[in-house]
Structures are given as C-alpha cells and as structure tokens.
Amino acid sequence: MCRGKNNSSLNPQQLLSDSAQCNAGPAAFWVLGFLLTHPEAMEAVKSEIRCLPSLQDTSLQRHPWNLLEAISTPVFDSVLSETLRLTAAVMIRREVVQDKILRMANGKEYHLRHGDRMCLFPFLSPQMDPQIHEEPE
Secondary structure, three states: OOOOOOHHHOOHHHHHHHHHHHHHHHHHHHHHHHHHHOHHHHHHHHHHHHOOHHHHOOOOOOOOOOHHHHOOOHHHHHHHHHHHHHHOOOOEEEEOOOOEEEEOOOOOEEEEOOOOEEEEOOOOOHHHOOOOOOOOO
C-alpha cells in the first residue's frame, strides 16, 4: 500500500489491487489446504484441468489461456466456492474496555485485560447455518 501518504492521495486502482491480493492469498491457502487433505477432490480438479483443450496441444508453441476455457471448470469452481463458504468469515476486532474473564463452553477461561486487543470469529455465521446449507460442515 502507499506508505506515508494520506488517504486522499491513494489511487483507487491501487486500493482495488491491494484488496484483491489480500483476498486471493488466503483463498489460495485454504483451497490448497482442502485439496491436499482430500485426495479425491485433488484428483478431480487435476483431471478437469488436464482436459482443458489448451493443455492438449503438445507442440512447443505457447497458446494464450482461453478465458472461456478458464470459466468452464465446474469441479474447480465447486471446490473454490465450498472452501470460501467454509473459511471466509468476518473477523471482529475489539479493544477490551474492562478486565474480564471469558469462559468457553468447554470450561477453558481466558483473562482479558483492559487495553488488550482481540479478534473474534463468529463461528455461527450464515455459512454454517443448517437452515441455509443442508450439511454446513
């Protein structure tokens, strides 16, 4: 990002680029993590990618990736969508305003001190709601 500049001088295209990179990294991490832990899904995605017509050409001449082929990957699209559904969620940042003991359902306790900063993850989010998705996990 543009360090040392005030917000009014930030280039909107730079902000969009930074935003895309901030989202693409975690998405790639979680998709790769899913594929590495689910060999059958990995094989299905690899098989789909190998069957793309632009990869069938065995000549040494490079052909540009055809955008229409890139959007014709239903298996990969499904893996990406499901991975994002399970992992993408809002993180809530808060500053502790008074000392507090946070007790978890499993009995574990956390001592939060005034001035501490914390990040909360609402596990029960729309992505995990069984009324929205039949099998959320």
